[in-house]
Amino acid sequence: xxxxxxxxxxxxxxxxxxxxxxxxxxxxxxAFVVMAGxxxxxxxxxxxDAAGAVAAGGCPVLRGGAFKPRTSPYSFQGLGAEGxxxxxxxxxxxxxxxxxxxxxxxxxxxxxxxxxxxxxxxxMQNFALLKALGRLRRPVLLKRGPAATVEEWLLAAEYLxxxxxxxxxxxxxxxxxxxxxxxxxxxxxxxxxxxxRTHLPVIVDPSHATGRRELVVPLSLxxxxxxxxxxxxxxxxxxxxxxxxxxxxxxxxxxRL
Ligand code: PEP
Ligand code: MN
Numbered sequence: 034x035x036x037x038x039x040x041x042x043x044x045x046x047x048x049x050x051x052x053x054x055x056x057x058x059x060x061x062x063x064a065f066v067v068m069a070g071x072x073x074x075x076x077x078x079x080x081x082d083a084a085g086a087v088a089a090g091g092c093p094v095l096r097g098g099a100f101k102p103r104t105s106p107y108s109f110q111g112l113g114a115e116g117x118x119x120x121x122x123x124x125x126x127x128x129x130x131x132x133x134x135x136x137x138x139x140x141x142x143x144x145x146x147x148x149x150x151x152x153x154x155x156x157m158q159n160f161a162l163l164k165a166l167g168r169l170r171r172p173v174l175l176k177r178g179p180a181a182t183v184e185e186w187l188l189a190a191e192y193l194x195x196x197x198x199x200x201x202x203x204x205x206x207x208x209x210x211x212x213x214x215x216x217x218x219x220x221x222x223x224x225x226x227x228x229x230r231t232h233l234p235v236i237v238d239p240s241h242a243t244g245r246r247e248l249v250v251p252l253s254l255x256x257x258x259x260x261x262x263x264x265x266x267x268x269x270x271x272x273x274x275x276x277x278x279x280x281x282x283x284x285x286x287x288x289r290l
Contacts, residue, residue: 038187038231040194041201046232052172052200054130054148058093060202061234066263068132068149068236070096071270072278073109074116080123082270086285088127094149095120095129096265100136101277102153109276114143121146132174132265138165154178154206154241157189167196174265176204176238183223187231203227203235204265207242216244216281219252221259228260235260240267240281249283 039045051059060066069087074080074097084095099116101109112119117133124131130148135141136156144150149172156162157178166173173193177186186203193201205224207217219242227235237256239249253264269275269282 036188038184038191040199041187041190041231041233043230043232048232050199050201050232050234052149052202052234054094054172058130060236061262065257065261066094066236067092067266068094068096068263069266069268069283071098071275071282072240072267073098073101073111073276074120074133075109075112075276077119077122079270080119081126082285083268084123084127084129086268086270088129089286090268093129094132095124095127096132096267097123098134098277099143100134100140102134102136102155103277117143117147135162135166138162141165141169148172149174149202151204152176152189157181157186160192163189163192164196167193167198169198170200171198172200172202173198174202174204174236176206177208177220177223179207179209179217181208183226183230186223187227190231190233201233202262203231203233204238205235205242205261206238206265215242215248217242219243219255221255224256224259224261234262236263236265237261238265240265240278240283244278244281246272246281246283249281 101111132149210218239252272279272282
């Protein structure tokens with residue numbers, strides 16, 4: 034027996050896996066699913082305005098971090114359980130599903146009602162967290178680590194399936210490279226390889242991949258052309274006042290940028 038991926042492999046389920054987020058809403062099916070919203074839930078008005086814009090744009094899933102993994106301990110850390118409550122309230126008002134990050138298993142009780150649990154890039158190899166989520170029967174969005182190989186990413190997903198949870202969506206969000214003009218470098222070849230090697234849906238986050246608003250729409254189109262099943266995109270009603278990632282946030286009603 035080798036230690037390589039097994040349960041995630043395409044030959045295990047050639048028709049592909051559909052991850053069901055809500056009645057009539059699945060990722061990995063025929064629909065291209067766009068998840069959008071601010072980096073972090075900041076206050077009631079901000080997430081309410083964002084939800085309105087996301088719904089008006091036809092996106093079925095609202096994003097917004099409540100438990101935030103920040104590089105600096107001095108940066109805004111998120112509103113925690115109160116942020117989740119505000120996110121769900123704003124999503125419910127428009128019939129949207131919600132996606133937010135789970136930083137540690139202990140946060141799970143506060144994440145009741147969240148349709149999709151995001152494992153952030155920095156936590157991709159937090160094996161204790163992956164094992165805890167593998168024991169759940171709730172959809173998980175697994176971001177690729179900024180320095181993880183495709184094999185390591187697939188093996189992280191393998192932890193979830195090995196635990197019994199096959200409701201897993203992979204998300205490419207850029208890898209660290211030598212190029213300083215973008216926050217990360219979007220690796221679209223990894224998207225194609227993950228689609229070919231596994232039966233799991235794959236989405237792309239062009240916001241964290243680039244860090245630059247003007248690159249988000251072109252790379253979203255490139256992701257769709259590469260065969261992605263959807264997108265995770267940051268949108269903020271007032272990006273200049275954002276507490277995190279304002280420079281990469283699309284503005285509401287921005288159809289071209
Ligand atoms: C996020 O999507 O909120 C986030 C923190 O992204 P990443 O884990 O990819 O850095
Ligand atoms: Mn962000």
